[in-house]
Amino acid sequence: MPVPATPQEPEQVVRRREWIVFLFLTFVVAPAMAVAIVGSYGLGVWIYQMIAGPPTG
Template identity: 80%
Template sequence: MPVQVSTNEPEQVVRRREWFVFLFLTFVVAPATAVAIVGSYGLAVWIFQMVAGPPTG
């Protein structure tokens, strides 16, 4: 079932808002999420190595 949004906003305003949301997600949220994931993994490895010791070769 398609969702209909009944607004009185002109289509140009809606398109501009959609572009803003797209650019915000692309250039702010996605990179921030990637940095947070990689940083969390690095922190987890660092803490693990403090407890278990460095890797042996």
């Protein structure tokens, strides 16, 4: 994880670090969280249907 900026660091270094963190969160963490949430929901439905039986209509 990035280290917090210290008062001695130039503004350009801080701004570059912020962009790197933003891009990491946008293109790595957000998609991974979306896949994990949807996958967990699907697994939960699948397990529930194994116990309760398939939906009837």
